[in-house]
Amino acid sequence: MKQRFPAMLRHKLSNISLSLRKKYYRVLGMQINNGVVLGKIKCKWPGKISVGAESVIEDDVVFKTPQPFADTNFVNIGQRVFIGHGCDFNITLGLTIGNDCLIAANTTFVDAGREMHRSLPINQQPVIHKPIILKNDVWIGTHSVILQGVTIGEGSIIGAGSLVNKSIPDYQVWAGTPARFIKNR
Known part of the structure; x- marks a missing residue:
């Protein structure tokens, strides 16, 4: 009985913490x-973030939206989406995640890159912004990187x-660096 009480107390405190966290982000x-x-x-x-019903976002997920006042800068997460711990979202233009998607731990999304011309140093190259879209029922394996467009x-x-x-067509399995077609699902 002694061990059960601390576990119950920890569970109650965890629920209170979750409730306060959700209220805090709603206020913002x-x-x-x-x-x-x-x-x-x-x-x-x-x-700039919308999270659909019954979705789970684990600890240590980072959402970076460096252009907060741009209308096109958003993160829309569908219903029943799972985002594993340690994922990193660097979004300057837009990210749409459909319903029923699974994103494993430590996955990175980056919707901006640079052009590459010899005439200018790399840090002066124009920045390219293109949105990222995950349609419904997508599974992203751990430690993957999804780039702009x-x-x-x-x-x-x-x-x-x-x-x-x-971009990857519907119902296909891709893997590798860079990702290439493996088989149809």
Whole structure:
């Protein structure tokens, strides 16, 4: 009985912490629907983020939106989405995640890059911003990187440790660096 009481107390404190965290982010403008489990995330501009019902975002997920006043800068997370711990979202233009998606731990999303011309130093090259779209029922393996302008088709799977630098059709499995077609799902 002695061990059960501390466990129950820890559970109650955890629920209170989750409730307070959700209220805090709602006050700052984050749209959080019913049944969302929100871990200890880092988010500078939560007003640009919408989380669908019954989604789970684990601890240590970072949302970076460096252009907070741009209308096109947003992160829309669908319903029943799972985002594993340690994921990093560097979004300057837009990210849409469909319903029923699984994003494994330590995955990175970057929607900006640079052009590469010999006439200018790399730090003076124009920045390219293109949105990222994950359609419904997508699974991204751990430690993957998804780059700007990529659309991952419905029902597709990305293998662990992949670098996705081009769009992927519906119901296909891709893996590798850079990601390449493995098979149809």
